[in-house]
Amino acid sequence: STALSVIKCKAAVAWEVDKPLSIEEVEVAPPKAHEVRVKIVATGICGTDDHVLKGSIPNIDYPIIPGHEGAGIVESIGEGVTCVKPGDKVIPLCLPQCGECSFCLNPDTNCCLKTHLHESQNLMPDKTSRFTCKGKAIHHFLWISTFSEYTVMPDSAIARIDDDAPLDKVCLFGCGFSTGYGAAINTAKVKPGSTCAIFGLGGVGLSVVVGCKSAGASRIIGIDINKDKFTKARELGATECINPQDFKKPIQEVLLEMTGHGVDYSFEVVGHTDTMVAALVSCHMGSGTCVLVGTPPLGSQLSFDPLLLFTGRTWKGCLIGGWKTKDSIPKLVSGYMEKKFNPDVLITHTLPFDKINEGFELLQSGKSIRSILLY
Ligand code: APR
Ligand code: ZN
Ligand code: ZN
Structure with a gap:
């Protein structure tokens, strides 16, 4: 042996x-x-x-x-x-x-x-x-x-x-699935009928899409600079997909126009400081929640207008989708075996x-x- x-x-x-x-x-x-x-x-x-x-x-x-x-x-x-x-x-x-x-x-x-x-x-x-x-x-x-x-x-x-x-x-x-899915379910606590925006449609971002859909979001907007990611995003539940490079104005302005006053939940799943701030600006000024999921570059610092938070936005982040891992990962696997996702x-x-x-x-x-x- x-x-x-x-x-x-x-x-x-x-x-x-x-x-x-x-x-x-x-x-x-x-x-x-x-x-x-x-x-x-x-x-x-x-x-x-x-x-x-x-x-x-x-x-x-x-x-x-x-x-x-x-x-x-x-x-x-x-x-x-x-x-x-x-x-x-x-x-x-x-x-x-x-x-x-x-x-x-x-x-x-x-x-x-x-x-x-x-x-x-x-x-x-x-x-x-x-x-x-x-x-x-x-x-x-x-x-x-x-x-x-x-x-x-x-x-x-x-x-x-x-x-x-x-x-x-x-x-x-x-890692990947639990991180994205949990960011929507545990950290943002996405509500039925809400509007969500996901910056970055890699494995983790697509898992956020799955979480938003299973929480009952009615609009799920996927954002990526690589349009090849849109097919899978739509397959998993994204209702609209946009490429920031297709617009002259900043993507946060595009999202504000698309939604009136911003999305209920935004997720940064790229790991860049500029998309972190863009995601914050994109959520509703009075009640929006922005969740940071992507890993920022080593030693990076953010610069943003603090007034963005005064009106009522919530900014948060999570590790592995907020799951208490030993308790939750076996349950997620059981959910998979029962074809929940x-x-x-x-x-x-x-x-x-x-x-x-x-x-x-x-x-x-x-x-x-x-x-x-x-x-
Ligand atoms: N705006 C929107 N999307 C972007 C931008 C941008 N400015 N820059 C890159 N992207 C897209 C990429 O095209 C890619 O589809 O973000 C996506 C990132 O996906 P992956 O590289 O596949 O990364 P993933 O495994 O999903 O993880 C995302 O979370 O766990 C962390 O370290 C990981 O920081 C990474 C992030
Ligand atoms: Zn990982
Ligand atoms: Zn401990």
Whole structure:
């Protein structure tokens, strides 16, 4: 048996910033107490992994194995682990839920104190790595590093899912789908009959569209500079799609004209500061809510007229759609099994793991929504 021995397997390592990933053989140490070793079966490629390669997110140490949108099967468990057992289907959680900290005990936030925003997740909680390559310790990403065929994570960063769940599809619940869908359902709390605008129609933006539709929005306006994204957006529920490049005036003015006084809910799902402010301006001055979903560039600052908020706009943001991950991701997967929503449409490419760099090129060129890698 492989349990409690070192496993050699394939992984994609980012040795330094601005280099393509290199496929390496890595050694994966057994899980320590309260840790789980998982065989990843499928993993998506998300914009945030691209930010890791480009060095544009905080608290990243190289060399590192990225990847945070995976699904797999528990291979072995360390001492004291009770939430999963070998053979269970699982989704690694890029936002942990320890269940014990003051944030986990607070029903109004999902931002556990164990996240990378409070402390680096580039090493396990005992400050060591479980990955070695060519004699060097390799860093973990968000504790879960799904770009390694076998990976180790703390038991606060794993959720057991349905035994029947198709891992090559439900990996999207690890980040993209849950993030966008939750931004509409939990963070904006979109009301039936309302008008919504979504800036950016990538995998996450399209998941916001799904959330707005399932909440009963009657007008869903998709905005993207790449009109190739409009077909899928309409298929998922967008009632209108517009390209800012087709207008002489700023897109916020176009939206104000289309709606009278602005939309009830606007979502920024690009990660640019200019679209963040445009999304704020686009929502109703007296009662609009604007939700920031896209990851801003490292160290960026916003400049906006504070009067925009005085009249009654609400500006907020969320991580992983505001879900308390360990509690909610298994329920979202069950909802998928009951056909409540179908994020399969977001999967445009399925590639063997070795073609990971091709998957990143597809994302960067705007040709893919989500590429799924299979080990
Ligand atoms: N206005 C509107 N849309 C834009 C603009 C713009 N100025 N600039 C880019 N876009 C569109 C792109 O054409 C693309 O379709 O935004 C979309 C972004 O989608 P992806 O790159 O596929 O990213 P996605 O995975 O959906 O994630 C969106 O959320 O999780 C974060 O890091 C992620 O910041 C990223 C964002
Ligand atoms: Zn992601
Ligand atoms: Zn916690």
